[in-house]
Amino acid sequence: MTETGKTTEKRRVLDVAAGAGYRVEAAPGLVTEPRLLAEALGRVLKLGRDSERRVAVVTDSNVGPLYAGRVAAALEGLAHGAHAGTITIPAGEPSKTPAVLVRVLEDLAALRLTRSDAVIALGGGVVGDLAGLAAALYMRGIECLQIPTSLLAMVDSSVGGKTAVDLEAGKNLMGVFSQPVGVLVDPEVLKTLPVREVSCGWGEIIKYAGIDEAVRPLVRRELLGGSGEAGVPLPGLDLICAAIDVKRRIVAADEKESGCRKLLNYGHTVGHAVETASRYRLSHGAAVGIGMHVLMKALDAAGALEPGMLGELEALLAAAGLPVGIPAALHDDPALDFSPEALLALARHDKKSAADGVSLIIPTAPGRAEIRRVSWRTLEDMIRRGL
Structure with a gap:
């Protein structure tokens, strides 16, 4: 500790x-x-x-x-x-x-x-x-x-x-x-817990791996270490406490989310929009995973990511039993709308939004991310490229 x-x-x-x-x-x-x-x-x-x-x-x-x-x-x-x-x-x-x-x-x-x-x-x-x-x-x-x-x-x-x-x-x-x-x-x-709920929790743990360099190797080891056991693993106590440790340190520095606590929202702006658009048929962790993937895919397409970062995220999500994109059964449901326009409209209700844009958590290197203010047009473009 x-x-x-x-x-x-x-x-x-x-x-x-x-x-x-x-x-x-x-x-x-x-x-x-x-x-x-x-x-x-x-x-x-x-x-x-x-x-x-x-x-x-x-x-x-x-x-x-x-x-x-x-x-x-x-x-x-x-x-x-x-x-x-x-x-x-x-x-x-x-x-x-x-x-x-x-x-x-x-x-x-x-x-x-x-x-x-x-x-x-x-x-x-x-x-x-x-x-x-x-x-x-x-x-x-x-x-x-x-x-x-x-x-x-x-x-x-x-x-x-x-x-x-x-x-x-x-x-x-x-x-x-x-x-x-x-x-x-x-x-x-x-x-x-049912497997779906274990996977849901892994979505948040993978988020920590994206913002903290100490958590990343622990997550890689437990999800990609090749234990040979089938199915989604339960994380060990050390990893659970490592994730909690990241959060409690950030919360201590910024209790009311005026600064660095926004880092904990990595994947959540798009993820919350996806979760709401699915009418909560997607778990929160699955939606956060999709939100992270949308951002990384858009950044990768723009040449703004280090090589291998998108592939690592996809491997972690797959090992945790989480989708990397909108599942076909939901995407093809005529009652649900996952268009970039619909997701942007939902994202505008995000707690971190303002008239001119939103605070987005942008991955910059393995295990590191930064808070960046982006316009609504930029976010819509990222959603469109990342879906």
Whole structure:
């Protein structure tokens, strides 16, 4: 780990210097082993026999049956009545809406949570974003502990304090920055994920390889190392923590995304447009992969990339089970529009956009990228060349 991270056997602790400051704890069994889970919940949420704090668990219909009961039992074991209740939303991006957000807020009120109580976001990126926003809004803000159960949420969305829901115009347009009180990462839960979700998480990890020279060789080794095992691999704890380390360092330097934090949006401007155009039939990670590929293909065609960079991205995406372009089944669907004009219109709703253009993350060398302001005409040209 870096100098501000601490390492013990099979356990990593990374400090995030944002908001009031908090820790990401990562270890096998942190969620799946009752003793470790109880210890972590007590430590982070300050729960004990004399505590009167109550905690609501927000989860979804996929994750809830697997882990919500364990979390509830751990809370009750720490203090009687500590588990205020479990709120379950339907799994998937369609739940990430203002209407579902309001329903969760009403449920928190029905559970009679106070300003001294807390929320646990137990799930993937949708749950983490929505529950984090609900906690930030409820009574003007209560604590939220993130327990990510998807690969994407572990390496990206659970850290950094971005909370949001989608509007019809685009992704994540309604939200606030609100840092969690802590993040608990257990790689053992990844074993229950379907392949599609593992691939989705790899999309964000490959993004880190594009912006950080230290992460790139780790990603190449795990995806292209030729272990001989068939299928999409699960990343090891070292790679998961390396990705988190990149994000927590960038977030510490730029919490509200006024500068270098924009680097974390590599592939996202076009990727969010593609994801929305697909009506969320593409996973977020797949859309980000396509967004990165569109940019690299356009830059390669213009002679602005070092030799081999486009080929490496394509090899990484393929090894992760991700498409390099719009899948034919979606591209040929007459109900969907992936034209450059349609994607540009969606990109104009990007949070980083302005009247004259958008901040785009441009790869400049293997493992390096820069923030560059481009006009809408330039972006449209890049989309057209890169599709």
